[in-house]
Every structure is written in structure tokens, then in C-alpha cells.
Amino acid sequence: MVAAGIQGLPVVKTENGDAPGPFLIVCEHASNNFPPAFGTLGLGPEARAAHIAWDPGALGVAQRLATNLHAPLVAAGISRLIYDLNRPPHSAGAMAARSETYDIPGNAALTPAERRRRTEAVYLPFHAALHAEIARQLAAGTPPVIVTVHSFTPVWFGKQRDVEFGIIHDADPALARAVLAEAKARTGLDCRLNEPYSVADEVTHTLRLQATPYGLANVMLEIRNDLIADAEAERAMADGLAPVLRAALAAISPKPAEKAAI
Amino acid sequence: MVAAGIQGLPVVKTENGDAPGPFLIVCEHASNNFPPAFGTLGLGPEARAAHIAWDPGALGVAQRLATNLHAPLVAAGISRLIYDLNRPPHSAGAMAARSETYDIPGNAALTPAERRRRTEAVYLPFHAALHAEIARQLAAGTPPVIVTVHSFTPVWFGKQRDVEFGIIHDADPALARAVLAEAKARTGLDCRLNEPYSVADEVTHTLRLQATPYGLANVMLEIRNDLIADAEAERAMADGLAPVLRAALAAISPKPAEKAAI
Numbered sequence: 001m002v003a004a005g006i007q008g009l010p011v012v013k014t015e016n017g018d019a020p021g022p023f024l025i026v027c028e029h030a031s032n033n034f035p036p037a038f039g040t041l042g043l044g045p046e047a048r049a050a051h052i053a054w055d056p057g058a059l060g061v062a063q064r065l066a067t068n069l070h071a072p073l074v075a076a077g078i079s080r081l082i083y084d085l086n087r088p089p090h091s092a093g094a095m096a097a098r099s100e101t102y103d104i105p106g107n108a109a110l111t112p113a114e115r116r117r118r119t120e121a122v123y124l125p126f127h128a129a130l131h132a133e134i135a136r137q138l139a140a141g142t143p144p145v146i147v148t149v150h151s152f153t154p155v156w157f158g159k160q161r162d163v164e165f166g167i168i169h170d171a172d173p174a175l176a177r178a179v180l181a182e183a184k185a186r187t188g189l190d191c192r193l194n195e196p197y198s199v200a201d202e203v204t205h206t207l208r209l210q211a212t213p214y215g216l217a218n219v220m221l222e223i224r225n226d227l228i229a230d231a232e233a234e235r236a237m238a239d240g241l242a243p244v245l246r247a248a249l250a251a252i253s254p255k256p257a258e259k260a261a262i
Numbered sequence: 263m264v265a266a267g268i269q270g271l272p273v274v275k276t277e278n279g280d281a282p283g284p285f286l287i288v289c290e291h292a293s294n295n296f297p298p299a300f301g302t303l304g305l306g307p308e309a310r311a312a313h314i315a316w317d318p319g320a321l322g323v324a325q326r327l328a329t330n331l332h333a334p335l336v337a338a339g340i341s342r343l344i345y346d347l348n349r350p351p352h353s354a355g356a357m358a359a360r361s362e363t364y365d366i367p368g369n370a371a372l373t374p375a376e377r378r379r380r381t382e383a384v385y386l387p388f389h390a391a392l393h394a395e396i397a398r399q400l401a402a403g404t405p406p407v408i409v410t411v412h413s414f415t416p417v418w419f420g421k422q423r424d425v426e427f428g429i430i431h432d433a434d435p436a437l438a439r440a441v442l443a444e445a446k447a448r449t450g451l452d453c454r455l456n457e458p459y460s461v462a463d464e465v466t467h468t469l470r471l472q473a474t475p476y477g478l479a480n481v482m483l484e485i486r487n488d489l490i491a492d493a494e495a496e497r498a499m500a501d502g503l504a505p506v507l508r509a510a511l512a513a514i515s516p517k518p519a520e521k522a523a524i
Contacts (some may be wrong), residue, residue: 040454088476089401112402119401120394128390132382138373139381209475213467214350 012126014133015073016066023071023245024133024144026084028126028206029055029151030075037121039080053079054098055151056225060234061241062149066075068242072144074130078152081107083122086148086205089115094123095203100157104122138214145249146177146211146218151225152196156171165189166196166222170204175217186247187240189227196222217252271388271473274388276395277327277335285333285507286395286406289324290347290388290468291317291413299383300344302367314343314361316415317413318487320498323503324411330504334406336392343369345384348393348410348467351377355464356385362419362470392472399474407437407511408473408480414458428458429450432466440510449502451489458484479514 011031032054034040047053059075066073068214076085081104089095095118097107118233137144152162165183169176176193183191204220211218221241226232267476275292284379294316297301302310309315321337328335338347343366349356359369359379399406416423427445438455445453466482473480483503490496 089397090403090405090476115401115403116398119397124390124394124397125391128386131389131393132386135351135381135386136378139377141352141377143352205475211469213475244400 008087008247010076011122012129013073013075014129015063015075016070016080017072017133019070019072020064021071021137021142022145022249023065023069024146025062025066025071025073026130026146026148026210027058027073027075027150028148029054029080030059030062031077032079033077033187034079034082038078040107041104043081043102043104043106050102051080051153051225052102052104053099053153055080055149057228057234057237058149058151058225061151061223061228061238064238065147065149065242065245068238069245070132070145074126076126078122078176083118085123085126086203087220088205088209089119089123091202091205094115094119100153104250122132127206127209130206134164134210134214134216143216144215146207146216148206148218148220148243150222151222151228152222152226154226156196161224163190163192163195164224165191166194167191168194168198168203168218168220168222170199170207170217170218170220171212172218174252175219175248178251179219179221179244182244182247182251183241186244209259217249219248238257265337272399273339274341274382274391275335275337276391277325277337278332279334279395280484281284281328281334282331284401284407284511285327285331286399286408287328287333287335288392288408288410288468288472289317289320289335289337289412291342292321292324293339294341295339296341296344300340300380301368303343303366304368304412305343305364305368306378309364310341312364312489313413313415314364314366314451315343317342317411318518319320319485319496319499320411320413320415321491322493323485323490323500326497326500327409327507327524329409330500333409334395336388336395338388340384345380345421347385347388348465350467350471351381351385355468356381361413382386389468392468396472396476396478405472405476405478408469408478409507410468410482411481413490414484416486416488416505418458423458423486425452425454425457426489427453429453429500430456430465430482430484432469432480432482433474434462434477434480436514437481440513441481441483441506444506444509444513445503448506481510498506515524 468482
């Protein structure tokens with residue numbers, strides 16, 4: 001299913017829509033697509049391919065995770081520089097005028113009308129599609145577990161980052177803590193909680209908007225993008241993380257005996 | 263604007279869409295409409311007109327409040343017994359099989375498919391329309407203040423209720439407390455906080471879904487329905503409550519000097 005915004009724009013792609021779950025994979029920064037309706041924002045090809053425009057490798061990992069976990073996937077079809085789907089419409093970062101060391105000329109002096117146009121064309125259809133997927137599963141009595149998949153750049157403002165796998169939570173840390181424990185036990189990655197970003201950096205909007213109101217288990221994953229630099233690496237990373245997620249969910253789920261006692 | 267669900271069903275009505283705000287009025291239980299796509303759920307005319315099917319008087323108060331406050335209004339177009347828009351899709355109360363002293367035969371043995379159909383036809387379009395209204399205002403830099411308008415029956419399970427005006431909050435009590443103080447000072451009503459319902463009764467879903475993720479000021483109002491039994495009474499109630507809401511918002515808003523100091 002492809003939901004359309006203005007001019008038939010593919011702002012969101014849903015795959016495995018009838019997959020049984022319980023995981024629901026989300027990839028807000030999947031794409032560095034700059035469709036004609038928005039233009040290139042004054043950026044050259046190098047900037048449009050850089051980590052400021054999208055999360056390189058995240059879509060490949062998310063797709064393979066969705067396959068391995070038999071999970072639906074909701075992924076963006078447009079660059080985060082046009083609208084960052086993990087930010088609310090009043091956030092400066094939703095349509096950032098500057099990202100790391102790059103200026104974004106096309107976002108430098110946005111009018112309220114243009115902010116509203118992008119919100120209606122990109123933000124609303126994406127979150128409506130994700131909300132619909134969640135609501136359908138809730139109606140069927142199968143609450144989904146929300147996993148958002150991101151990547152980060154190994155060098156940030158000239159400084160090397162050691163963390164390889166970041167696990168980030170919002171109000172409910174349960175699944176994130178379990179993922180951290182399982183990832184440390186099952187992978188050789190340098191795993192850290194709430195690094196390289198945390199809730200203080202306002203990176204948990206999707207979790208807050210879509211998971212918290214329903215009390216759904218949720219976690220945000222951040223993978224250093226040099227570890228998922230080609231299709232084979234993406235695949236290997238997802239194949240390593242799928243059992244981590246399964247084990248983490250099992251660890252926070254009530255055992256059958258406990259369920260019976262409730 | 264009328265958003266359509268299945269078969270052109272008017273599941274939500276938005277009025278004053280271009281009103282300046284900052285208030286945004288919501289009326290989830292505005293209607294006792296039972297369209298043919300869902301039937302009468304086995305209920306006779308008396309039950310379909312009773313408080314179990316809708317909040318009598320709430321729409322009239324909400325419309326007049328919206329007019330007085332120059333606020334947009336998002337109101338339901340379908341009975342809460344088909345889908346209670348103030349409940350999440352996995353809640354038993356979303357499609358209640360029993361409400362107070364009434365059985366609802368058409369909700370007695372709902373299949374997952376029927377729960378999903380109603381969720382898609384009623385819940386999703388209503389909350390998408392409300393979300394769109396909120397997101398557009400956020401994009402324009404004018405965060406709305408969410409006010410949901412409800413009514414309650416004066417006699418509940420045979421017992422008389424003394425409270426006349428209930429003010430209910432979810433996680434953020436600031437506006438509710440201010441409304442309580444102003445309503446006590448400005449009206450002759452018996453005003454109480456978190457009566458006749460509270461967050462423990464799972465009545466704050468709309469606030470939690472739509473206001474909390476954005477940090478918007480919010481409150482749920484409950485008016486005893488014998489006080490708004492005709493158009494004149496609805497009008498008088500709204501004319502009394504509009505200045506209460508304005509004063510309450512002013513009381514929790516930073517003063518210009520405080521704003522400058524931030």
C-alpha cells in the first residue's frame with residue numbers, strides 16, 4: 001500500500017500489511033527522495049546523499065527485520081529535510097534550516113503557509129498510515145510492539161563516535177532496557193542506552209505520538225551507519241538484531257503462569 | 263468540512279475550520295445517529311435517544327462555545343454505541359456490550375473483523391481530522407488549547423448526582439485546576455475536579471492521544487445534562503463557560519514580562 005499526499009507523492013510505504021506481528025517496524029528517515037513538488041532545497045547531490053538527508057542503511061535493516069519478524073513496516077518516502085517525520089510540526093527540527101555542518105537554503109525562511117503545506121503533505125499522511133496500522137491491530141486484540149529503526153553518522157562535528165548500537169526510550173524504558181541486555185549478550189556491538197541521542201534531544205516524537213497513548217511496548221534503535229554500508233551488511237545486522245528483539249520482548253512479557261494469576 | 267468514512271458516512275464534522283483559536287473544541291459524543299451501515303444495534307427508539315447513545319446537549323454547548331471563542335469544533339456524527347471515540351480500539355468500552363442499565367444486543371458478540379470495520383470507519387477518520395486540525399495549527403506556530411465537551415446523566419444506576427459541572431484532567435492538571443477556580447468564582451454551579459469521572463475511568467483517551475504528545479494545554483468538561491436540556495439552556499451554559507475558559511487560560515499563560523525573561 002502506498003498512501004498519497006499532494007500530487008500523488010509517495011510519502012509513506014507500508015509493507016507486510018497483513019503480517020501477524022506483534023512487532024511493527026517504523027522507518028521515518030528511510031528515504032533521501034526530493035520530489036519536484038519540494039525541489040532540492042538548494043542542496044547539491046553530495047548533501048542530498050549525506051546523513052543529513054536520511055538515515056543511510058536504515059531502510060534495508062528495517063525491511064529485513066520486518067521480513068525476519070513477520071512484521072508490518074511503515075517507511076517514509078521523502079527526505080527528512082523536507083519534513084522530519086520524527087519531529088512535531090512546531091519543532092524547528094521538523095524542517096531544519098541547519099543540520100550538523102550543512103546549511104539548508106530551502107528551509108532558511110519558511111513561511112507559515114509552507115510549513116503547513118509540508119505538514120499536510122508529508123507529516124499527516126505518514127502518521128495517519130502508522131496510526132491506522134496500530135489501531136487495526138488494537139481492534140483485532142493484538143497490540144503491536146513499536147520499533148523505530150534509525151542510523152547515525154560515525155563522525156559528528158568532526159568527532160568519532162564509539163557507540164555502535166544505541167537503544168533509546170521515551171516514557172517507558174522496559175523494552176529498551178531488555179533490548180540492551182539481549183544485545184550485549186548476543187552481539188559483539190558496543191551497545192549503549194540513550195546514546196548517541198536521548199529523549200532530551202527530542203528524538204522520540206514517534207514513540208510519544210503513536211505508542212505511549214496506547215501503552216504499547218516501544219523502542220528506538222540507532223545503528224552506526226558505517227556498519228550497514230551495503231546490502232550485505234544491512235542484512236547481517238538485521239539477522240543479528242531480530243533474535244535480540246524477540247528475546248527482549250519475551251523477557252518483558254508475562255509468563256503464562258503469571259498471566260493466569262492476574 | 264465533512265470527512266467521510268465508509269459509504270460517505272458523516273463520521274466527523276469540523277466547523278469554524280479557519281477560526282483563530284487558540285481553543286479547539288472537541289465533542290466526541292455529539293450525535294445519536296445510527297446510520298444504516300451499522301443498524302440500530304437492536305435498540306429501540308427510547309434507548310437510542312438516551313444518554314447511553316450520546317451526550318445530550320453537549321453539541322449545542324460545544325457549538326456555542328466555538329462561536330463565542332472563535333474556535334474550530336471537531337464533533338462526531340455517529341452514536342458512541344457504534345464506536346465511542348473517547349476510547350481506544352482495544353477497550354471494551356469502545357463498542358460497549360452494556361452501558362449503565364442497558365444491554366446493547368448489537369455489540370454483544372462482536373468479531374475482530376467487525377471491531378476493525380468500526381475502527382476504520384469511525385475512530386480513524388475522527389481522530390485523523392482532529393489530528394490534522396492540531397497539526398495545522400502547530401505548523402502555523404499557534405498551538406491549540408484542547409477542550410472536550412461532554413454531558414452526564416443526573417441519575418446513574420438510580421442514584422442522584424449532585425455535581426453539576428465536572429472538570430477532568432489527564433497527565434497535565436494545569437488548565438483543569440484553573441477552570442475549576444474560575445468556574446467556582448464566576449458561576450453558581452456545583453463544580454468539582456475529576457467528578458463524576460476521572461482518568462481512572464479511562465475517559466481521557468482523546469486528551470492522551472491528541473494533546474499530551476504535543477504538550478498542549480487541555481481539559482475535559484462534563485456538564486449535567488438536565489442543565490442543558492434545551493437550546494436556550496445550552497446557549498446560556500456556553501455563554502457562562504466561555505469567559506471561564508478565557509480566564510483560566512489567561513491564568514496559566516506566562517505574563518509578557520515572564521515571557522521576556524525566559
